[in-house]
Amino acid sequence: MTTLADIASCVSGYDPNALPVAQAQDFISRLVPQVDAAESLPIRSALGRVLAHDVVSAIDVPAHDNSAMDGYALRGSDLLVDAPTALDVVGTGFAGDSAVGEVLAGQCLRIMTGAVMPAGLDTVVPQEFVEANDGKVVIPSGIVRPGDNRRRAGEDLAAGEAVLHAGRVLRPADIGMLASLGQAEVRVRRRLRVAFFSTGNELRSVGETLPPGCVYDSNRYTLWAMLQRLNVDLLDMGVVRDDPPALEAAFRHAAENADAVITSGGVSVGEADHTKQVMAELGDVLFWRIAMRPGRPMAIGRIESGGHAAILFGLPGNPVAVMVTFYAFVREALLKMGGAVPQPLPMLRAASVKAMRKKPGRTEYQRGVVSRATDGSWQVEITGSQGSGILRSMSEANGLVVLHHEQGSVEAGELVDVLPFDGLV
Template identity: 75%
Template sequence: MSSLEQIASCVSGYDPDALPVEKAQEFIRRFVPRVETVEKLPLRAALGRVLATDVVSPIDVPAHDNSAMDGYALRGTELSADGPTRLRIAGTVLAGQPFEQRVAPGQCVRIMTGAVMPEGLDTVVPQEFCQVEGEVVTLPAGAVRPGDNRRLRGEDLARGRPALSAGKILRPADLGLLASLGQAEVPVLRRLRVAFFSTGNELRSIGEPLEAGCVYDSNRYTIHGMLQRLGVELLDLGVVRDDPQALEAAFRQAAESADAIITSGGVSVGEADFTKQMMARLGEVAFWRIAMRPGRPMAFGRIESRGRQAVLFGLPGNPVAVMITFYAFVREALLAMGGATPQPLPLLRAHAEQSLRKKPGRTEYQRGIVRQVDGRWQVRITGSQGSGILRSMSEANGLVVLHHDQGHVAEGELVDVLPFEGLI
């Protein structure tokens, strides 16, 4: 396993006192380990889990050419280009009941959706286009072309072709796809275990009296919610006071029980330094000042106790900064640790409804409300952007991402927006 120093030597322009967001993300990607333990689950228990191995189709799906709709199956070569086509009905084909009778030239069959196409027939005319009189069906010219409305054998998946790739997070369609291959179980990676706690003497848990100068701990609830979206196993260690013994006990319990540890608070300049000292004493930790707003201070590395190691993410204490740094750094890292293949989050381009002040040399995440006006996307800022104003995240439906080299934004200029839908 590479050390922090070895990773730092591989990241060009590494400066822990002014680290660009992209460099911090690269550092983390190079450092984090992956879960390797595999378990087999029934399909209905596998939603949201990470596929452990590639799945290759053992069969053709569909297994036969079949009809894509209710209608009449015929030979495409018998369609008349100059006028109506008249054919005699030789029988009816139902789904799940093969048609053994030979269909002679000049004949067709009534066929239902999903029914196997009789030998020699390659085209289906929808029933709404047909006129039936007794045993004769009349098809208008130009209603279909040869080969229309037929699903080909193996059209969905051919035998021996890859169906799903390892690292995919299984969604409802994937479970249906696996079921179509006849698979009752699926190999998945075990869930990632994540421990988290807040630090600070001023924090109180809900239900405790709120003395002067104290605040209720909101960070554990936002972190809990963000982690739930990732489908990891959670270990909430509560609020830990700025006390060396309490901090050591919490870090040791987390390292012995989890793959990753997330803390909030205790990494800023000027704060009680017990948390920093304990991080450094129990493991290998880098303390960064990241060129971003909000969320400048951050710690990253690993903690060890009794031979077990866990990756550490030491996040700032301000509520908005916690969420921003989680989405900028922690989310993708945890997905990768759990064996998933993370995909870049999609950015939406929207017109700024107001001018935005921004200094080049740092990445800024401003809380915004994005909407569509006269067919184009527009975004406005929620108001005060202080890193302690959690209301700004609650009111927003996206983050305006102002990139590292970007400067002031004029009203009407296009900006990147990270939508919250599906993320938060």
């Protein structure tokens, strides 16, 4: 097994005390393994799951040339260029019926959307463009060209074509694609198992009384909500006191029962060392100071117990820092572990309503509200105080303003990158 030191040697610019976001992401990408196990599921149960193998079409979709609309099917060679075309109507074709008999030159077929195109016919004229009377239709010149309004066999999917590729997270359109192939089941990766808990003697779960000096644990509920979007199996281990035996028992249970373990709290400089000490005793763990704001402290590595290893993500304790580090590092790592091919999250370019101060040398994530300016362009305004403990700033925002590592201060009106929350949080 590759050690963390081996991985660090492959990461350009690796410095655990001032690690740029890009290098931390590179490190994590090299660290995380993929699950191998797969299962077959009915396609209605496969939404959001990761495809285990390429799906190859066994049939053409559609299976036959067919009409794209209601109208009249004809031979394109019958259309006159400089005069109306008159044709005899010799029958009607309905969707779901087998093809009618031969239609000769100078004839046409009344046809409905989806109906099979008879041999030799290659064009459909919409019904509203013709004059129909006494078994004949008259088509004005220039209304259609040969080949118009015909769907070709295999136009959507061709037999033998790879339709969906392994690693794809199945979306609603993909489920429809599978159904169009007549495929009732699909092979998907098993769900990733993720354990998570919070550490700290001051934390209380929702529903418990709140003694003086204590706070409710919001991080665990935020993590639960973010993880729900990733379609993983969750093991919520609650709040673990800052006590070595309790921490060791929690880490061992998590390592034995999950593929990944996420903790919040206990990794900052100046905090009690129990959490970091237990992490280090149970595996190969690094403690980083990442060049970012919020979310500087983080632990990353592997912990082992009972012959089973799990990837560890030790996140900061401040609520906003938990969310930012999750989206910056953990989300994509979990997708990769689950067998998905992660896709970069799209960034929106928006004009900053106000100036923002920033020094180059770290990545900053500001909480912002994106809206339309009077000229229709996108603009973004920061949601007040940006302290890492102010969860309200995330609740009020609809995106994160990403100020990149080498970027300096931003003037009012300057374009910045924004990571929209829609579909993410």
